[in-house]
Amino acid sequence: MPTCRQDASDDIEQGLAASGKERQVANSRGRCVLALCAVATVLSAGAARAEDASSWREIETKYIFGFTLGSGIGLEGEKEVTVDSIGRFGKREGSYAATETKYEFEFTPSQFIQIEFGALGSTHDIHGVNGLDDQSQIALGGAFAEFRYLALERTSTNPLAVTLAVEPTIRRIDETSGDRVLNYEFETTVNADLELLRNRLYAGFNLLYEPEFTKPAFGDSFHEATAGGSAALSLRIVSNVVLGGEVWYLRHYDAANLTSFTGDAILLGPTLYIQFTPKSFMSAAWNAQVWGREIGNPVSLNLSEFQRNRVKLKFAYEF
Amino acid sequence: MNFDMAQDRKGLNVSAPTAVMKKLALASICAAALLQASASFAQQAIEIRLTYSKGQFQPSQVSAPADKPISFRIKNLDAKAMEFESASLRVEKVVAAGTEGVVNVRALKPGRYEFYDDFNDKARGALTVQ
Numbered sequence: 001m002p003t004c005r006q007d008a009s010d011d012i013e014q015g016l017a018a019s020g021k022e023r024q025v026a027n028s029r030g031r032c033v034l035a036l037c038a039v040a041t042v043l044s045a046g047a048a049r050a051e052d053a054s055s056w057r058e059i060e061t062k063y064i065f066g067f068t069l070g071s072g073i074g075l076e077g078e079k080e081v082t083v084d085s086i087g088r089f090g091k092r093e094g095s096y097a098a099t100e101t102k103y104e105f106e107f108t109p110s111q112f113i114q115i116e117f118g119a120l121g122s123t124h125d126i127h128g129v130n131g132l133d134d135q136s137q138i139a140l141g142g143a144f145a146e147f148r149y150l151a152l153e154r155t156s157t158n159p160l161a162v163t164l165a166v167e168p169t170i171r172r173i174d175e176t177s178g179d180r181v182l183n184y185e186f187e188t189t190v191n192a193d194l195e196l197l198r199n200r201l202y203a204g205f206n207l208l209y210e211p212e213f214t215k216p217a218f219g220d221s222f223h224e225a226t227a228g229g230s231a232a233l234s235l236r237i238v239s240n241v242v243l244g245g246e247v248w249y250l251r252h253y254d255a256a257n258l259t260s261f262t263g264d265a266i267l268l269g270p271t272l273y274i275q276f277t278p279k280s281f282m283s284a285a286w287n288a289q290v291w292g293r294e295i296g297n298p299v300s301l302n303l304s305e306f307q308r309n310r311v312k313l314k315f316a317y318e319f
Numbered sequence: 320m321n322f323d324m325a326q327d328r329k330g331l332n333v334s335a336p337t338a339v340m341k342k343l344a345l346a347s348i349c350a351a352a353l354l355q356a357s358a359s360f361a362q363q364a365i366e367i368r369l370t371y372s373k374g375q376f377q378p379s380q381v382s383a384p385a386d387k388p389i390s391f392r393i394k395n396l397d398a399k400a401m402e403f404e405s406a407s408l409r410v411e412k413v414v415a416a417g418t419e420g421v422v423n424v425r426a427l428k429p430g431r432y433e434f435y436d437d438f439n440d441k442a443r444g445a446l447t448v449q
Contacts, residue, residue: 111410
């Protein structure tokens with residue numbers, strides 16, 4: 001994920017001029033997202049009281065927290081095909097829309113391991129964004145595999161479950177700029193969740209470390225990394241619908257070993273999970289950047305390494 | 320096949336028949352290890368027999384000791400297929416009408432583990448591990 005960092009002096013001038021307005025927009029956005037989460041929580045709490053959760057089946061927690069992943073690894077013998085899209089929208093100026101879709105196959109060969117792999121498709125619609133070339137393209141962008149190991153399992157006496165996951169990815173289209181590159185990413189995560197109320201209320205926590213190596217078509221290759229963590233809360237309002245909210249704190253570095261810090265951001269938003277049938281479900285999430293900073297650029301959000309909004313939509317079918 | 324050429328290409332001091340023998344030996348060792356592991360699981364496992372009839376498990380409440388692997392043997396007496404499934408046991412298996420299915424489960428910690436027929440929301444049961 002290359003940055004679209006500008007020449008420092010230009011950025012500072014633009015940043016100072018836009019800073020007040022950006023801060024107002026960011027504050028307003030933060031209040032809006034918080035209000036939405038609060039309304040969703042109140043509504044869902046009311047609906048949740050109406051049903052008795054003790055008769056519900058246990059739920060697979062992996063996809064109930066939005067961008068935050070739960071500890072679930074599926075059931076031994078289970079196979080699943082999914083389409084998982086992430087859209088990123090909004091930079092400081094111009095128009096910016098980029099999506100990356102995983103066409104994936106998941107299977108669980110044992111009661112402790114899950115394996116996923118698939119292809120990546122990407123779209124980019126970028127116009128007038130400083131530091132990025134205008135793009136309007138659809139491409140098959142790369143491939144990935146994911147290995148998940150359930151390190152600590154939940155039981156009726158232990159509400160905490162923890163899964164360790166690694167996801168090597170190769171891309172030929174840069175996910176931020178849409179430029180032709182050779183990019184290797186090695187996402188490492190800890191996915192933990194806690195059942196706070198039996199069959200009803202869950203908390204999710206992720207830790208993320210994502211080093212990358214990118215070789216552009218022209219110019220020097222470079223390393224970078226994203227690190228961070230998230231917390232999420234999800235309430236099962238009826239047996240097949242889960243509503244919640246999540247917050248992410250992300251830091252970006254221009255080095256894989258986390259030595260060259262360039263900026264950070266906080267993203268916040270609601271999440272939704274719907275089980276259509278015992279074998280099919282969807283998951284959706286929206287995160288808005290409510291706070292951010294760019295080192296050396298006094299503006300209110302970090303739109304250099306991150307974006308104003310990101311949206312996730314996933315459909316899955318098990319067999 | 321030209322064995323000398325095969326040696327030259329690989330630069331190894333092993334003839335092709337010897338290499339094949341080594342691969343076969345390795346495959347045999349792996350197969351033996353798997354069979355032994357399977358036999359060992361079968362020896363140690365606690366067997367729980369369930370029947371599935373008229374859309375219900377019989378018995379629906381079962382128990383087993385902690386820290387021992389468990390083998391569920393499910394006999395489906397109904398005229399249509401059922402799927403034995405459990406999120407907490409992390410297993411699922413379709414058992415066709417009139418047949419028997421075996422589901423092996425890891426050694427479990429004490430607690431209550433629910434199971435159900437994924438095709439029939441009313442068919443429920445639970446395993447208590449003590």
